[in-house]
Amino acid sequence: MTDAEAAAALSAGHLVILPTETVYGLAADAGNAKAVAAIFEAKGRPRFNPLIAHVADLAGAEAIAVFDERARALADAFWPGPLTIVAPVRDRERVCDLARAGLDSVAVRVPGHPRARAVLSAFGGPVVAPSANRSGRPSPTTFEDALEETGFAASAAIDGGPCAVGVESTVVSVLDGRVALLRPGSVTRDQIEALVGPLEQDGEGHRSPGRTALHYAPDAPVRINADRAGEGEILLGFGPGVGDPRWSLSPTGDLREAAANLFRMLREADREKPVGIAVSPIPAQGLGEAINDRLKRAAGFVG
Incomplete structure (x- = not known):
């Protein structure tokens, strides 16, 4: 499977098994709500958690999210790599409501895996790619495990070898002048604090993938x-x-x-x-x- 073929599958609204340095993901066009819904369906017992929008570079991130100086400093230090930054959403169409769990923020990262970035570059937009496991099972860190878990739902799959990191990305929110650690990962609290200073207490956990989502509730009952x-x-x-x-x-x-x-x-x-x-x-x-x-x-x- 070539990078161009995988990108074409994403453009057509299909799901793709995508390697990253953290875990294998089940990927879809972040702006295609039906394709995003298919991810939740394939994983089983779905929860409407926000998903990470993966992009090829910092320019791609700033096209969909509003970054302040601290967000840019984090991106410069740790991207490409296993850090996800939650920031105010800039483009609600390119990362649909379902992918953001109806929130006014978006989780975004530039993955460190070269095949992932090649597919993202060929696709030309953000791609959501939660771990390619069925609900309740360990995240797949090999191509074979990813295929066994959710390969039935994917029309394309890329073998990127074993994942180098093997645990999901660190998630940090940069919102309203506050920086908070929402999910620990291989980029540590100490590394982040050395760059941006002490982190706030986690008060925005619902904005992080892998956490229970605070679902959008309208004003009307x-x-x-x-x-x-x-x-x-x-x-x-x-x-x-x-x-x-x-x-x-x-x-x-x-x-x-x-x-x-x-x-x-x-x-x-x-x-x-x-x-x-x-x-x-x-x-x-x-x-x-x-x-x-x-x-x-x-x-x-x-x-």
Whole structure:
């Protein structure tokens, strides 16, 4: 599999097994919500955590994220390499809502693996690539393990040899003048503090991949498992003939389409200033488990 072929697969909306220096990832175009939803589906028992947007260089990072001087200093010191920087999002289209878990920040890094950067350069945009394991299993650090875990979902796969680091990247947030360590990794706290000074206490863990996500909750109250809209409510339907087609998460009852539309439709409905947002019942299997978890949190039943 050549780098150009892998990039073409990403452009076509397919998933690709991608080597990095940390672990093998299951990669997709960060701006393609359906492709991102397919990652959650393939991994099984999905959670709507924010995903890391992988880019080829610092210019690619600053095209999608707003970096201040400290973020640039970290990037200069540790990129390419196993450090992820969480910063305010600049381009919401190139890293879709589903990839960001509906947040106003984006997690971004330049991987150290040469094959990963070659694919990213050929693709020309950000690529999300969470670890290529099924949920609850160890992250794959060899090509063979990655294929065994989620190769069934990928249309292309690149053998980059054993991962040099073997643990997920360190995640640091640089937001509102604060720098905080959200997830430890091979770039250590001491190394980071030597560059930017003492780190803040972790108060933004929901912004980090690999942590429980704080799901987007609209201003309007959310009512789940609704069979119709109440007075002044907007109904987000699911399935054929349910509600106004404009507000259907999936007119055909496709869970992948519903997951891809969820964050966007909650936000768009909220902009209408309704009395409330009602949501049709969503089947609990597959991606439906994640959709229901997300909706329960938005409705105030969880977290």
